[in-house]
Amino acid sequence: MKVGVLGARGKVGAEVCHAVEAAADTELVAAVDAGDDVEQLATAGAQVVVDFTHPDVVMDHLRFCIEHGIHAVVGTTGFDRSRLDQLETWLADAPEVGVLVAPNFSIGAILMMRFAAVAAPFFESVEVVELHHPDKADAPSGTAQRTAEMIAAARREAGSAPMPDATSTGLDGARGADVEGVRVHGLRVRGLVAHQEVVLGAAGETLTIRHDSLDRVSFTPGVLTGVRSIAAHPGLTVGLEHFLDLD
Amino acid sequence: MKVGVLGARGKVGAEVCHAVEAAADTELVAAVDAGDDVEQLATAGAQVVVDFTHPDVVMDHLRFCIEHGIHAVVGTTGFDRSRLDQLETWLADAPEVGVLVAPNFSIGAILMMRFAAVAAPFFESVEVVELHHPDKADAPSGTAQRTAEMIAAARREAGSAPMPDATSTGLDGARGADVEGVRVHGLRVRGLVAHQEVVLGAAGETLTIRHDSLDRVSFTPGVLTGVRSIAAHPGLTVGLEHFLDLD
Amino acid sequence: MKVGVLGARGKVGAEVCHAVEAAADTELVAAVDAGDDVEQLATAGAQVVVDFTHPDVVMDHLRFCIEHGIHAVVGTTGFDRSRLDQLETWLADAPEVGVLVAPNFSIGAILMMRFAAVAAPFFESVEVVELHHPDKADAPSGTAQRTAEMIAAARREAGSAPMPDATSTGLDGARGADVEGVRVHGLRVRGLVAHQEVVLGAAGETLTIRHDSLDRVSFTPGVLTGVRSIAAHPGLTVGLEHFLDLD
Amino acid sequence: MKVGVLGARGKVGAEVCHAVEAAADTELVAAVDAGDDVEQLATAGAQVVVDFTHPDVVMDHLRFCIEHGIHAVVGTTGFDRSRLDQLETWLADAPEVGVLVAPNFSIGAILMMRFAAVAAPFFESVEVVELHHPDKADAPSGTAQRTAEMIAAARREAGSAPMPDATSTGLDGARGADVEGVRVHGLRVRGLVAHQEVVLGAAGETLTIRHDSLDRVSFTPGVLTGVRSIAAHPGLTVGLEHFLDLD
Numbered sequence: 001m002k003v004g005v006l007g008a009r010g011k012v013g014a015e016v017c018h019a020v021e022a023a024a025d026t027e028l029v030a031a032v033d034a035g036d037d038v039e040q041l042a043t044a045g046a047q048v049v050v051d052f053t054h055p056d057v058v059m060d061h062l063r064f065c066i067e068h069g070i071h072a073v074v075g076t077t078g079f080d081r082s083r084l085d086q087l088e089t090w091l092a093d094a095p096e097v098g099v100l101v102a103p104n105f106s107i108g109a110i111l112m113m114r115f116a117a118v119a120a121p122f123f124e125s126v127e128v129v130e131l132h133h134p135d136k137a138d139a140p141s142g143t144a145q146r147t148a149e150m151i152a153a154a155r156r157e158a159g160s161a162p163m164p165d166a167t168s169t170g171l172d173g174a175r176g177a178d179v180e181g182v183r184v185h186g187l188r189v190r191g192l193v194a195h196q197e198v199v200l201g202a203a204g205e206t207l208t209i210r211h212d213s214l215d216r217v218s219f220t221p222g223v224l225t226g227v228r229s230i231a232a233h234p235g236l237t238v239g240l241e242h243f244l245d246l247d
Numbered sequence: 248m249k250v251g252v253l254g255a256r257g258k259v260g261a262e263v264c265h266a267v268e269a270a271a272d273t274e275l276v277a278a279v280d281a282g283d284d285v286e287q288l289a290t291a292g293a294q295v296v297v298d299f300t301h302p303d304v305v306m307d308h309l310r311f312c313i314e315h316g317i318h319a320v321v322g323t324t325g326f327d328r329s330r331l332d333q334l335e336t337w338l339a340d341a342p343e344v345g346v347l348v349a350p351n352f353s354i355g356a357i358l359m360m361r362f363a364a365v366a367a368p369f370f371e372s373v374e375v376v377e378l379h380h381p382d383k384a385d386a387p388s389g390t391a392q393r394t395a396e397m398i399a400a401a402r403r404e405a406g407s408a409p410m411p412d413a414t415s416t417g418l419d420g421a422r423g424a425d426v427e428g429v430r431v432h433g434l435r436v437r438g439l440v441a442h443q444e445v446v447l448g449a450a451g452e453t454l455t456i457r458h459d460s461l462d463r464v465s466f467t468p469g470v471l472t473g474v475r476s477i478a479a480h481p482g483l484t485v486g487l488e489h490f491l492d493l494d
Numbered sequence: 495m496k497v498g499v500l501g502a503r504g505k506v507g508a509e510v511c512h513a514v515e516a517a518a519d520t521e522l523v524a525a526v527d528a529g530d531d532v533e534q535l536a537t538a539g540a541q542v543v544v545d546f547t548h549p550d551v552v553m554d555h556l557r558f559c560i561e562h563g564i565h566a567v568v569g570t571t572g573f574d575r576s577r578l579d580q581l582e583t584w585l586a587d588a589p590e591v592g593v594l595v596a597p598n599f600s601i602g603a604i605l606m607m608r609f610a611a612v613a614a615p616f617f618e619s620v621e622v623v624e625l626h627h628p629d630k631a632d633a634p635s636g637t638a639q640r641t642a643e644m645i646a647a648a649r650r651e652a653g654s655a656p657m658p659d660a661t662s663t664g665l666d667g668a669r670g671a672d673v674e675g676v677r678v679h680g681l682r683v684r685g686l687v688a689h690q691e692v693v694l695g696a697a698g699e700t701l702t703i704r705h706d707s708l709d710r711v712s713f714t715p716g717v718l719t720g721v722r723s724i725a726a727h728p729g730l731t732v733g734l735e736h737f738l739d740l741d
Numbered sequence: 742m743k744v745g746v747l748g749a750r751g752k753v754g755a756e757v758c759h760a761v762e763a764a765a766d767t768e769l770v771a772a773v774d775a776g777d778d779v780e781q782l783a784t785a786g787a788q789v790v791v792d793f794t795h796p797d798v799v800m801d802h803l804r805f806c807i808e809h810g811i812h813a814v815v816g817t818t819g820f821d822r823s824r825l826d827q828l829e830t831w832l833a834d835a836p837e838v839g840v841l842v843a844p845n846f847s848i849g850a851i852l853m854m855r856f857a858a859v860a861a862p863f864f865e866s867v868e869v870v871e872l873h874h875p876d877k878a879d880a881p882s883g884t885a886q887r888t889a890e891m892i893a894a895a896r897r898e899a900g901s902a903p904m905p906d907a908t909s910t911g912l913d914g915a916r917g918a919d920v921e922g923v924r925v926h927g928l929r930v931r932g933l934v935a936h937q938e939v940v941l942g943a944a945g946e947t948l949t950i951r952h953d954s955l956d957r958v959s960f961t962p963g964v965l966t967g968v969r970s971i972a973a974h975p976g977l978t979v980g981l982e983h984f985l986d987l988d
Contacts, residue, residue, distance in 0.1 A: 139664035170633035177665035191695030201685030204465030218451030424912035438942030448932030698959030712945030
């Protein structure tokens with residue numbers, strides 16, 4: 001499979017290039033970055049393009065890919081509803097082309113979120129703890145916030161009762177942030193990379209699901225899964241979980 | 248729903264009695280133990296019977312229930328293939344009756360095993376650690392062994408490669424027990440109750456699924472789920488997971 | 495050693511009675527509770543009294559013990575500076591009597607706090623996470639707050655720099671409560687009992703110290719240690735750690 | 742403080758060079774590797790030399806340092822009793838010179854081992870779990886083996902009873918390796934770096950001490966501590982713990 005990479009000299013893009021070169025069934029035919037001509041993706045015969053670039057340029061890249069019949073696997077951020085609608089409009093004219101937009105390519109993180117949401121209705125209590133290095137600007141992390149939203153949605157759908165909490169006295173912040181009724185706690189500790197734990201509990205037992213991301217390279221198996229699966233999934237897909245067999 | 252309990256004065260059975268009495272939608276109509284007459288289950292109008300007794304007597308109990316059109320939820324151990332075949336033969340003559348035989352009623356333990364099996368093919372490495380009090384006679388635990396078998400089966404089915412392990416020197420036992428290619432480690436530490444951790448890893452990331460069982464009462468929500476679901480599942484079901492919505 | 499127990503019918507006191515009876519080197523000579531006559535402690539020849547009662551009555555108990563030359567091991571709460579001063583005044587007239595006042599008799603909890611304080615100056619970052627059942631009224635727990643204060647004191651004494659934290663955006667409470675510059679997070683999850691984790695980190699490594707208290711019985715070894723040690727420590731001692739060999 | 746580095750182009754040595762350059766109170770005056778002339782250490786006026794080289798050459802380096810009155814901080818392996826005796830003989834003629842030989846410069850690992858040994862006599866049970874990447878050749882790890890030996894020694898000295906273990910049936914290896922009566926378990930999982938957990942338990946409670954080493958850079962604070970402390974500790978010191986204030 002012939003693969004082009006957009007954002008090839010960025011940190012993530014460079015890892016993607018290495019992974020595409022290393023895998024037996026993929027071939028890197030174009031490594032493109034800012035200042036390069038995207039036309040070379042078509043010239044080189046790329047069947048799939050991987051895009052880890054910037055919200056300002058990613059839509060131009062995707063219009064180009066769709067017009068040229070090239071599938072796209074996209075890790076660039078900034079996709080709101082209107083951008084996704086635009087992609088679907090473009091894809092309507094190219095029914096054989098597939099585009100995957102995924103906020104997270106770490107299979108471990110995707111499974112953690114999925115398992116947390118599946119398990120949440122079976123337990124009285126669920127809380128989320130995320131642990132990161134202290135140079136991170138936002139708290140809680142985007143992944144923790146998304147996890148809490150998925151937990152809250154699963155519990156709403158199942159008609160779960162509100163979680164018990166008898167706290168009546170204490171210090172501000174001790175019980176963490178409230179994301180749709182799910183408590184989220186963020187630690188910032190030197191030496192950590194990116195970690196998250198979901199703690200679920202019922203009478204007499206707890207279930208803990210923890211994801212530790214220690215190296216950026218953890219994204220590449222998910223990207224390769226996207227590259228290998230996209231041709232079989234024409235149209236727009238949001239979230240790598242749709243390409244994983246989780247049942 | 249009218250419920251009878253067999254083994255009502257045993258440790259687990261007594262907890263089941265309390266739980267059946269406490270729940271709003273179930274009523275305890277017969278609490279039977281060794282020496283009591285099982286006929287009272289029928290006399291009292293039990294619709295479902297819960298059996299936590301002994302392998303020596305459970306088959307007689309189940310024949311009685313099936314003959315009297317009473318559903319059964321069974322936590323008693325000792326069911327091999329020939330016993331399950333016998334149950335299916337009896338149930339063929341009572342097509343409206345349901346029997347659930349489950350080795351484990353802890354929903355947390357069931358989810359841990361299920362998630363471990365679903366996730367196993369996505370990772371290069373998977374190992375199991377179980378931690379129990381030091382009065383336990385077997386190592387590894389039955390749950391750990393079953394988890395390892397489920398992981399091994401999922402990986403065989405997915406065509407996963409053998410796990411990497413460069414160990415060439417060391418001490419006997421350091422790498423744990425080998426259960427169908429999955430390493431299983433058992434700790435015995437005073438103060439612990441029953442705990443298990445499945446550690447899955449791929450380049451740059453790990454996913455850890457941990458179950459802590461701290462109190463026998465953790466079995467009761469699963470038993471109640473069985474009681475509430477069994478009437479809608481005539482025939483033989485092995486494993487509570489079939490009554491949980493996990494997709 | 496002849497031991498009397500005050501508060502003998504309370505939950506903790508009853509466990510202490512069992513432990514004193516079970517140990518080979520201690521003998522339970524008086525089990526006293528509200529309504530009983532404390533004089534029987536002297537009559538029975540108690541050499542040490544263990545007090546798990548109430549702040550309203552504990553000072554009367556201790557005056558009685560000191561006047562009768564009986565050592566005391568005290569787990570009752572509510573000791574402020576003025577009460578400790580009063581005890582020292584009374585003890586000045588009974589120089590052979592020892593009184594131990596301890597907020598915590600769990601040796602695991604004491605070691606966790608001690609190790610956290612010893613280690614804190616060697617790491618850039620330290621945070622505390624406590625996890626309890628959801629019926630608890632206060633957050634963070636008293637133990638977590640005390641741990642954070644000990645960490646803060648150790649770092650002040652060592653001249654440690656403030657901890658790094660680049661958080662500039664997020665949700666209220668996400669970074670926990672601030673106890674003298676140490677972040678403390680409290681989870682409330684059904685199925686948990688009483689747990690605490692101290693996470694310390696420096697470039698490239700983290701050290702985590704976790705204490706899990708699963709059963710009230712965890713207090714009894716510490717109480718017995720107090721009982722066995724108090725005669726050799728006349729005067730007032732605050733904190734069981736002074737009777738443990740930790741160097 | 743003027744510092745020379747031997748093994749400056751090795752992985753660890755290069756990190757040491759960076760750390761010495763980055764610290765405000767140390768100056769890198771000589772970076773020496775195989776093929777370079779060690780005389781430049783003296784010429785450049787190095788007060789302390791850090792050696793991360795090879796067992797074949799380290800003794801020559803240290804003789805040179807001691808003869809030239811240069812303190813040494815040594816992370817090179819292979820020091821047996823006879824080598825340490827040789828160093829002491831040389832140092833007898835240079836009473837102002839200090840040499841630190843340390844098997845481990847990670848302060849987190851040192852504290853983990855120390856705390857485990859201090860705590861071990863207070864608990865009925867202690868086990869060690871080490872977790873590493875699957876390219877590691879030995880199991881258990883050297884650190885785990887050393888930790889178990891320290892635990893065993895502390896328990897012997899305190900007269901602790903043997904640990905309880907009722908295991909009577911099971912699979913070979915399930916209970917790990919036996920190191921002087923302490924059970925040690927080794928996991929090999931892709932994605933892990935170097936991790937170790939010591940689990941201690943008594944009735945009703947457990948204490949867990951965990952060290953996670955995620956990056957080689959974790960050794961540098963310990964090396965700098967050695968560099969800053971060595972001048973005040975003439976003679977031979979084995980183990981960085983002697984330079985840490987742990988009481």
